[in-house]
Amino acid sequence: MAAGVDDEGLEDAAILLMSLGEEEAAEVFKHLAPKEVQRLGETIAKMKAVSRDRIVKVIDSFESLAANESMLVADSNEYVKAVLRKALGEDKANLLIDRILQGSDVTGIESLKWMDPSSVAELLRNEHPQIVAAILVHLEFDQCADVLKLFTERQRNEVMVRIATLDGIQPAALRDLNEVMNKVLSGGDRGKKASLGGAKAAAEILNMLGSAVETSVLDFVREADNDLAQKIMDNMFTFDDVEKIDDKGIQALMKEVQSQSLVIALKGATPGLREKIFRNMSSRAAESLKEDLDSRGPVRLSEVEAEQKEVLKIVRRLVDEGQIVLAGGGDEQFV
Helix, strand or coil: CCCCCCHHHHHHHHHHHHHHCHHHHHHHHCCCCHHHHHHHHHHHHHCCCEEHHHHHHHCHHHHHHCCCEECCCCCHHHHHHHHHHHHHCHHHHHHHHHHHHHCCCCCCHHHHHHCCHHHHHHHHCCCCHHHHHHHHCCCCHHHHHHHHCCCCHHHHHHHHHHHHHCCCECHHHHHHHHHHCCCCCCCCCCCCCECCCCHHHHHHHHHHHCHHHHHHHHHHHHHHCHHHHHHHHHHCCCHHHHHHCCHHHHHHHHHHCCHHHHHHHHCCCCHHHHHHHHHCCCHHHHHHHHHHHHHCCCCCHHHHHHHHHHHHHHHHHHHHCCCCCCCCCCCCCCC
């Protein structure tokens, strides 16, 4: 769902979801970002009745089921609660439900997921790097990276070292962190240490920060702990590493990446990666892509890195879905 969707577009999306039913709507919500879930949830909660003309406009097949004023669900509040719980799980959904239906604020660490990076950076700017690290590992990697970009180089490096050396967070420490953010910890497993932080988390965040920042952070970490720097590098997957994906995985990736995004991303690609992409496309599509690359003028490095980051997000999603297998080093055999 695009960020610039207007109120009418949001209402159309809400009508569509409400007509699908809880199970199907929940599946849709799983693929939306937190702020998109919030905007759609608020819209659904506000909608009580919808005219027949409006429904027909959104879904032609709904005509036989609609009257002049049709209640899509008997209780829209209960509907949005059920959908969010199925999509997000009980704990996350309850935080959002309170915000949507009662107008109460989501506070504490969880609330940062619903804030823009500049606001999060401003809140954390004067905190100790250890506290900042413990809080940031709760955010999505791309949001965490966007926050870190707003810090000074030294502060960013110090936070990254602590993220890389973080070995989970005890429940008592998590409660203290939430008190820092003015929130009482609710729900969850109170006896189990949260598995957050570590070299892999640091690598995931660095993947989102861009090459210039990546080099600075790794140099800083290497001075403090060379072995740790190597562990982070071993866990990193960069855009150039896309070349290591097998042909089947490349073909799956090409189905998901928009052509204009791919053109810009490949502006900064190695010749080997470009050739692998061309080889896994139809000859006509490959020729078209080559023409687009040749005709495209100079592109800012920041724009290239931004598109490469989007491609890497898709790679990670396809890895999670089992459509792409990333090599774990060496020539592993699969049967």
